[in-house]
Amino acid sequence: MDDFLAARFQMALSLGFHIIFACIGMVMPFFMAVAHYKWIRTGDVVYKNLTQAWSKGVAIFFATGAVSGTMLSFELGLLWPAFMKHAGPIFGMPFSLEGTAFFIEAIALGFFLYGWDRFNRWFHWFTGVIVGISGLASGILVVAANSWMNSPAGFDYIDGQYLNIDPVKAMFNDAWFSQALHMTLAAFASTGFAVAGVHAAMIVRKSNVVFHTKAFTIAAVFGCVAALLQPVSGDISAKDVAQRQPAKLAAMEAHFHTQKSAPLIIGGIPDVENKTVKHAIELPGMLSFLAHGDLTAEVKGLDSIAPQDHPPVAVVHYAFQIMVGMGVIMMAIAVVFFLSFWKRNWLRKIWFYRLFIVAIPMGFIAIEAGWTVTEVGRQPWIIQGIMRTADAVTPMPGIAWSFYLFTAVYTSLSFFVVFLLRRQIKMVPLIYDDKND
């Protein structure tokens, strides 16, 4: 395998792995905090059991997320030393703050996991909330660093030199808000759906129904609220991308020709050679509307961008379709969930829970697809318009071997985590058997 390609694959693999653990690690503490709060308020021991059961999952996910995040901070340099040499001082600000947030998260997690019956109940509860808040802050800061690569700011690029560096301006670049909002909602939606789905499966099997129903409700409320809000943030992101990265938007939509009243293309197979999309559904004027809020506005196509600056169209287009598709299905399920507040009898129907079981992986598929859109859509740039990815890669040959090694490590880690979670879930009836069931 080509070293450059291997480096890109390794980075994609590492980020793709980390992102799932990071999302779960940053959202689950909020579920726990709710369950924990209910236990302290109502004294219902089922909520205490639920908090403890969840906290074991969080410990596993947090540790895996923390070590894979540590790996990433090294991999940035191991794979892209030229990028880090120039970008480090500019976009490093969010990382230095993230260091603090992450540290506080680790400290608070120590208090929370090992603090049962040792501390004042409210102090113990509060440490759990701190885990959530600092995790969320870490996530937002890391996304702010990524958004700088899409929307470089805080320096002047003159004759190949990075001058007048201002790290604060770099952190608050134009894309940070839209990206951070989108990612945060995605984390809540995907984790909420995945957790709700797992508990729904146990409800369908009629094991520990009281326990799993409480768990299901907490997770589903978080997931469904986020899923319903996500389109709004998606719209903000789309308008943002249209303005800053027309090439990315054009690739997302396989929009080859600059035109007014551009149609929104749903699905289809992009043919890059002939600059057409086969078998797609076209909604006239909708792309112009979504990108610029006007049915007749002109949307830049790939023809307005130099060919050597085109991102891979097919990958980005398919990934975007998958992300939006998953999002729409999750939104529909969220609507059903909120309707069940009135139609109480749905809560006793198998099909209702089956919806959530089917949706377990959807949020994470959407996240991986969305991440592909934003990263592959920026290619060939590592810093949009400033530095090419190919110029950033390490001079060391043989990166393919390192990629194989990482693939093996991440595959076995994923296997272990799934294996452990299955064992956790299997043990729930034994550890937390509820006499009221």
Place this chain on the structure above:
Amino acid sequence: MPYVVIAYLWLAILLYVLLGGADFGAGIIEMFTSQKNIRRTRKTLYHAIGPIWEANHMWLIIVIVILFVGFPVIYSELSIYLHIPLLIMLMGIIARGTAFVFRHYDAVHDNMQDVYNRIFIWSSFVTPFFLGVIAGSVVSGHIDPNAQTFAGAYLYGWMNLFSIAVGLFTVSLCGYLAAIYLIGEAEDENDRQRFIRKAKRMTLAAIASGAVVFAAAETDGIPLFHWIFGGPVGLVSVLLASISLVILWKKIRQPNTTLHRLLAGFQITMILFAISYAHFPDFIILKGGDHLSLLVQQAPYKTMQSLGWALLIGSLLILPALFYLYYSFQKNTKPPVMQ
């Protein structure tokens, strides 16, 4: 402000060596524990490091962030020429962290525990060994940016006697720190004696491997002896470290845990101080005598300003919380309540 950032870099390295080191050392102690006592040791270990191990390893992240934000050239040179040992160390970190958590949180206790234990023990050895190798390579003067061959650029920079000796020295220091730490965490007198014996052996290992480091430096043509004993500061630091080691062994039978820990920490601090003082402000010494200096290679003014402030404010938040964490989970604070 650059000095503030450098001070934090030094402090983060020191704390990582002390806290992360004791943490790695716990696994090394486990490696040298007989089958008869292994269960007890594991239990003590778990209580001792369970709540704090993640926080201990955060210092490494702080070191890396300071390097890539504040000293990007140094970070990227290290990443290029020490790619392979860094990669192995990373594998060690990921294996160790996950194995430690998995073995505790696996809901079913069966022979999978053996797998976790084995991974935990080996990665506890490999990770600090390669950390030491990296540290040794940084000052060894073997890193050669002008090398024309793969081996010259990416292997010989760290595959030399000196770096390997520093690796072994680091491992024995970790074991030493952990043994001293565990003396205070022992659950009964029998265990206490066991950890004291371990500490004794680790001290001898550290002294022996320290001597090997000097011998290897001599063989590899590294003026380590001159660096450390060539000036009054190095001389005094080593002297103080030696005196404190003697005091520690005089007082080891007394139940004064805090004193033991402080003395052991003081020795490591002095060693790190002596070696970094000898080089300051240089961070990497390249083949042919070129230096990458922390003062020359620092990031632009505004970056150093904001990094310095971020570290100052961050430490105001972190340090009190961290102290409270250690305080709360010390053995004598309150009896641990099992879940």
